[in-house]
Amino acid sequence: MNEFSREVYGLVAVAQRELSATLRTRRFIVLGVLFVLFAVVGAYYGNFDLGRSISPASGSPDPKLHPINYGMSVVYSYSNIFLSILGLGLSYDAITNERTLRTLVQVLVRPIRRSTLLFGKFSAYVTAAGGLFVITTLVLFGVLSIVTHRYPSIYDFELLLLSMAVIMLYLASFVAIGMLISSLTRTNLDSMLGAVFVWVLLLAFAYAGVITGVSAVPTDLSVTTDLPYSQFPLYSKVFLWLNPGSHNVAVQSLAGDFSKMTAGLSYVDNVLFLVAIIIVTSLGAYYIFNRADIV
């Protein structure tokens, strides 16, 4: 077996073991249940909102006014935050737990690169959390369609798939951040505290971006007005851009509204930002782990 095929084989072995172990962890079950619960609550309110979208002319439901995808955007708004917690929650102790169990030396004494171990674990966490997200979303999409009698067009379904791809990037960015935390810390407790700290910090960055931005722009904002992100000063935008949640353009994807600016960035730029966050944090995790003492 040559080196490349051995690495691929090792990667699959790591990912399989990690996926099987992750699906049995208490944290996956608890956070997964919370995610599904909030997605269902979102679907309930999505259904409620769809029910109110009556055509003024005919008095009957008007799918053109609010298609089924609108209901799914409500599902996303309720549940996405739990997806970020799930992504971070699965990955924050990826390395430190192996260190604690003393299995890290058993693994790394074998012909497998540290990058392969990291990527195998990353893939497993994205698959576990992403799998739950995909199944939940498709089931709720089907249920909402049936309950509201608003059946999706091919285009609606394409937009749904696109929004799911964006959310997978959003999820992967939090998994990558968790992997970075795990590479930086030595014990499970440090990793957990690090994960909580980073999650709160990212949230604080988003709020700081909005607060400093709004206070710097002299506009009269009402609840129905979109925030004038483009007019925010650069430092406010940077605060916003640091949080992967700011680049989550899943709702725009669902609506097919690709011209709308979010966090002062275009649709494509937001997607690229998510990809950049994944790459930068993953490379950081690799750089640190590759140079770290294993024992």
Place this chain on the structure above:
Amino acid sequence: MNAIETEGLTKIYGNDVVAVDSVNLMVERGSAFGLLGPIGAGKSTIINMLTNFIKPTAGTITILDFDVPSQFYNVQERIGYLPERPGFYTDISAERNLMYFASLSGLREDKQEKVKNVLSIVGLEGKEDLPVRAYPLGARKRLGIAAAMLNNPELLILDEPSTGLDLQGMQDITALVRELNVKNVTMFLASHNVKEVADICDTVGVIKSGRIMMTSSTKQFLADLRGGTSQLEVELAQISDAVIQAIKSVEGVESIECEKLSVILKARPGINEDVNDAIVKAGGRIRSLRESPSLEEGYIRMTGEGGS
């Protein structure tokens, strides 16, 4: 041809904590090398550098003709490692642990067969379905050896293999490791236990405060420990001329004194098994037999440190 060569190997933690100081080692292929030293002498640090778990501050390491760390991937394919406390995924079975490690070692179609084979070698067949958390330490050490053998290593690195085991467990592990060495696997064993090193290794290096104090054959090392002549105190159930004559006839016995049921003899070191056999053959019964200085006493005298 050497399996391991280190030159000027040094590890300094922080600015001034010297864990390993300019260590030069040469371990021949097929040999069993014992790195003997008290706890904290730097044995595990050397092993951690050999296995690329920590980076040396200075010096070079060559294992099986490959440079560490630049060619460590080639080394990983050829070595087995038993940590002092082998770690496993405790919620899954021993077999599943080994299957996973076998996959990482690059085994494919023959994986299942190989796992069964190593489990059988270490005497864990029939217990492979138990979750590892149900395994006592002795069984985990055996499982650790099984894990280390999965890739048919040319070099086996063992860190304190018998630490934490009872007498029977120690004997079992020692026998197992010796058997592997007979099969031409090079052994690098770090231990603070003189007897373990003496039982397994043919070459010994003594390390103290991060520096190698001496390297010699085990035979020479044991002779040095006992200072040329040792004293053997044998307490018999009953004494007879036949037994005394039998003791005198053992090669290496220099003098003999009898006092009631006790026999004290000056003899060459390591003669106790021969004396024991001679007494039993002559119909005598031994209540106790003690050689002094013992290996441990000699080791303490040599290094000025406590060994076990």
